[in-house]
Amino acid sequence: MEKLMIAGGYPLKGTVRISGAKNSAVALIPATILAESTVTIEGIPDISDVQILKGLLEEVGGSVEFKDGNMTVDPSSMISMPLPNGKVKKLRASYYLMGAMLGRFKKAVIGLPGGCHLGPRPIDQHIKGFEALGARVTNEQGAIYLRADELRGARIYLDVVSVGATINIMLAAVRAKGRTIIENAAKEPEIIDVATLLTNMGAKIKGAGTDVIRIDGVDELHGCQHTIIPDRIEAGTYLILGASVGEGLLIDNIIPQHLESLIAKLREMGAHIEAGDDQVFVGKSESLKAVDIKTLVYPGFPTDLQQPFTSLLTRAEGTSMVTDTIYGARFKHIDELRRMNANIKVEGRSAIINGQAQLQGAKVKASDLRAGAALVIAGLMAEGITEVTGLEHIDRGYSELVEKLQGLGATIWREALTKEEIEQIKNA
Ligand SMILES: CC(=O)N[C@H]1[C@@H](OP(=O)(O)OP(=O)(O)OC[C@H]2O[C@@H](n3ccc(=O)[nH]c3=O)[C@H](O)[C@@H]2O)O[C@H](CO)[C@@H](O)[C@@H]1O
Numbered sequence: 366m367e368k369l370m371i372a373g374g375y376p377l378k379g380t381v382r383i384s385g386a387k388n389s390a391v392a393l394i395p396a397t398i399l400a401e402s403t404v405t406i407e408g409i410p411d412i413s414d415v416q417i418l419k420g421l422l423e424e425v426g427g428s429v430e431f432k433d434g435n436m437t438v439d440p441s442s443m444i445s446m447p448l449p450n451g452k453v454k455k456l457r458a459s460y461y462l463m464g465a466m467l468g469r470f471k472k473a474v475i476g477l478p479g480g481c482h483l484g485p486r487p488i489d490q491h492i493k494g495f496e497a498l499g500a501r502v503t504n505e506q507g508a509i510y511l512r513a514d515e516l517r518g519a520r521i522y523l524d525v526v527s528v529g530a531t532i533n534i535m536l537a538a539v540r541a542k543g544r545t546i547i548e549n550a551a552k553e554p555e556i557i558d559v560a561t562l563l564t565n566m567g568a569k570i571k572g573a574g575t576d577v578i579r580i581d582g583v584d585e586l587h588g589c590q591h592t593i594i595p596d597r598i599e600a601g602t603y604l605i606l607g608a609s610v611g612e613g614l615l616i617d618n619i620i621p622q623h624l625e626s627l628i629a630k631l632r633e634m635g636a637h638i639e640a641g642d643d644q645v646f647v648g649k650s651e652s653l654k655a656v657d658i659k660t661l662v663y664p665g666f667p668t669d670l671q672q673p674f675t676s677l678l679t680r681a682e683g684t685s686m687v688t689d690t691i692y693g694a695r696f697k698h699i700d701e702l703r704r705m706n707a708n709i710k711v712e713g714r715s716a717i718i719n720g721q722a723q724l725q726g727a728k729v730k731a732s733d734l735r736a737g738a739a740l741v742i743a744g745l746m747a748e749g750i751t752e753v754t755g756l757e758h759i760d761r762g763y764s765e766l767v768e769k770l771q772g773l774g775a776t777i778w779r780e781a782l783t784k785e786e787i788e789q790i791k792n793a
């Protein structure tokens with residue numbers, strides 16, 4: 366077990382290249398199950414969620430190679446092996462195995478998903494969609510059993526705009542007989558990315574990226590080659606870092622349109638941002654003003670950037686309010702930021718941040734992935750040394766974090782935990 370050591374208070378400068386999108390990769394990899402021959406995806410990030418999904422595809426008989434960001438999956442000898450326990454519980458996105466296996470094999474047994482603890486993460490809309498397509502769905506001892514004699518296209522209205530449900534229903538519907546219409550669909554870029562892969566495999570999908578998606582089912586899907594989109598959340602994390610402690614940061618391999626809500630907020634704070642085609646430059650910010658943000662479905666401000674953005678707001682002049690309408694309990698990073706001298710209080714779904722605090726290095730714990738990113742940013746802003754534990758969360762979503770930050774001039778390294786520290790974590 367390791368911790369991150371950060372010597373804060375020094376400016377960062379230079380270019381950082383963004384990896385492929387975690388939240389696409391975790392859906393694209395299960396989607397390969399639907400093909401009858403080899404699928405290659407370029408630009409897959411080397412993160413633990415990806416390694417776990419690779420293992421799960423192998424468990425069901427797939428042959429998977431993952432080297433230099435290219436993942437090649439031969440799904441031809443896969444079988445519908447039940448996956449009620451083990452690795453599936455380690456990540457949220459294992460729920461995409463439900464849609465993909467149901468689409469290909471018309472049956473699946475998948476344990477209820479894990480992932481970051483952000484409060485309740487229901488999957489009722491996924492299940493409603495599978496049932497509408499003709500599947501019988503039961504929950505038996507913590508695993509979801511799905512069976513269908515055949516899948517038939519249906520009109521499905523999502524009661525809640527959900528990225529997960531939109532993608533999962535799409536995965537099953539591409540192999541249903543006839544037309545499926547998903548109404549009130551989510552519009553996130555990752556949905557378009559998954560639809561592009563499926564289309565490359567021979568699926569017929571129209572409207573991905575809008576709130577009505579039409580899918581005409583096909584009998585067979587074939588292998589193909591696909592390049593993943595850049596990770597807008599990783600890119601946003603570095604943009605926030607650039608505004609906090611940057612003296613000129615160039616973020617490379619980014620789609621600026623995917624981050625309009627963040628860029629608008631950073632500009633409103635007074636940050637200097639220049640957006641190009643696939644690069645964004647963040648200049649040194651002398652003074653920053655407080656702003657309010659509210660997380661919303663895309664193209665609103667992403668919930669996944671709310672926590673890193675909170676760290677930045679601690680140095681803004683004035684009082685800011687952060688409201689998370691997607692995951693109202695996504696505030697576990699706040700206690701840790703307080704340990705670092707931040708002046709923040711939580712009221713219901715909102716955090717109220719009184720700036721300008723000079724953060725101080727401290728021993729803190731990442732409770733989830735983006736809380737980890739928030740603490741790394743805070744550590745780089747703080748005076749003195751910050752020690753961050755809970756790296757297993759950060760490793761789920763940030764490829765080569767230490768190397769990328771070192772490349773920008775940060776003093777950051779990983780260190781083995783002492784026996785006493787391991788004991789303390791076990792007893793906590
Ligand atoms: C809308 C949104 O910002 N979604 C983010 C959320 O997706 P994630 O897939 O976790 O969440 P969804 O988009 O599916 O859910 C959005 C909201 O709908 C609710 N819900 C969802 C499914 C369901 O069956 N029933 C239900 O009530 C959720 O509790 C949540 O409040 O986290 C992902 C990883 O952090 C991000 O990539 C997504 O961009």
Ligand SMILES: C=C(OP(=O)(O)O)C(=O)O
Binds near residue numbers: 388456457480669762
């Ligand atoms: C919460 C996240 O991941 P997951 O939904 O996979 O837990 C995230 O990407 O911010």
